[in-house]
Amino acid sequence: MAEPLLDVQNLEMVFENKYQAFTAVDHLSFSVEKGQTLGIVGESGSGKTMAALSVMKLLPNQGRVSGGKILFEGKDLVPLKDREMQRLRGRELAMIFQDPMMSLDQVYTVGSQIVEAILTHEPVGKKQAEERALALLAAVGIAHPQRVFRSYPFELSGGMCQRVMIAIALSCNPKLLFADEPTTALDVTVQAQILDLLRKVRDEYQMGIVLITHDLGVVSDIADRVIVMYAGKSMEDASTDVIMNHPAHPYTMGLIQSAPKLEEQVERLHSIEGAVPDIRSMPKGCRFCTRCPQANDLCRETEPQAKEIAPGHFVRCHYAGS
Ligand SMILES: Nc1ncnc2c1ncn2[C@@H]1O[C@H](COP(=O)(O)OP(=O)(O)O)[C@@H](O)[C@H]1O
Ligand SMILES: [Mg+2]
Incomplete structure (x- = not known):
């Protein structure tokens, strides 16, 4: 198999000051191929933007990559000097942000x-x-x-x-484009046009795209693969079809139920109660246990490892696939 364009392995990103360190992205792995789109989905505060900024080396002050590899065309970006990275940004790697008014x-x-x-x-x-x-x-x-x-x-x-x-x-x-919530600030019709445009440029230039969004509806018809992130970790990782039609993590199921349909503009019927835990106070067991309808003592005590329940389908839940 050809080498992926971007291959992120066990990325760990922390915020630290003199006294404390908090992990915002915890052992996250993903890869993107030429001409393909990876969706990274999760509610606000999951670590999606920090994962992208880690790759771009544009992290805010006090934030740094503390572990893992970021292989771009086989070369690790983590040890690169600012000068070399500046050359790569814009020429090989580009990023668009949520609020275009702020970025221009x-x-x-x-x-x-x-x-x-x-x-x-x-x-x-x-x-x-x-x-x-x-x-x-x-x-x-x-x-x-x-x-x-x-x-x-x-x-x-x-x-x-x-x-x-x-x-x-x-x-x-660029060979690789990060699009961080590129349609969130836009109305539904314009959202669809921008997604069409991203699809068009991806196909035309054979670019790899990492599309970051809190809305599963947005990735469902453009992404090849989806990672569902929660509180800094990947909870589920599979092809888009599997994520949409055979989700195995209760969090993914909750997101699907609460995703507004692009074309229908229906009201949100369900939403998952509660919020993503703060990186400064993570639950002891499964990070989702405080909001999970299925959580029991095991979930509250022991954090599940990601397991591959079918080829290429990874889930971090004690009960998935059983
Ligand atoms: N400049 C910062 N200093 C400290 N913590 C931050 C900073 N920016 C973001 N965080 C924290 O990092 C976590 C991940 O944030 P982020 O990647 O922006 O989430 P998302 O993009 O999924 O909404 C959050 O808990 C957020 O509070
Ligand atoms: Mg963000």
Whole structure:
């Protein structure tokens, strides 16, 4: 089998200060192949963003990778120096964030921001970079590239800004794109358009995509594989079809029941009561035990290990597959 584009093995990420350390991502493993999409799903506070920022080496202060390997095309990124990493970011690895309004600079035109991104990484002239920027705006489905090129971000809608962010991310033909909640701030129709666009660019450029979302509905028709994260750990990991149709972890089942359907825009009928535990006070046994409808004494006392209940289907639950 070909080597995966990204192969993350036992990633551990901690926040620490003089007195304490808290683990936000705990022995997380995942891989992404060229042209494929991995979905990372979980409620807010599960560690999804920190997992992505660990790979990008853009962790906030006091956060650091404390264990594991991050192999990108076979090369471990963990020991890389900032300079080398900067070269990789933008050229090989790119990331788009939840709120495009926050990520774009409000005082520069859209065009100048894309041109800047191109010039930082490619040995081209300004004129060429401008042409490339216009082509990118057209490629991300913007009907009037010239006009948007001259606009300031605040003059554009949220969906339009997200397209611009995707254009910037694509500007250097990255091999791998992290999309962190790229549609959360958008209304349902625009969400679907942005997902279509991600699918299109993935297929066209044979990019690997890691799509991060709290909404299983969003990954269900774009991801090849899904990891369900809870409180820093992978709870279930399988092909999208298995996750959607044969979930084995009570948390995944809860997420499926509470996922709004993209096309139907139905009200949330169920939601899982409670919240993801704080990294500073994790339950002793299974991390989900405080909210799990099936939890018993074993779950409260002993943390389950991940087990492979069918080929390629990993579940961290004492009772899965039995
Ligand atoms: N700058 C920070 N300092 C300390 N803890 C943080 C910081 N940023 C995030 N965390 C904690 O790390 C955990 C994972 O956060 P995050 O990766 O942002 O979750 P998600 O993206 O799944 O919502 C959370 O418990 C959060 O409180
Ligand atoms: Mg996040």
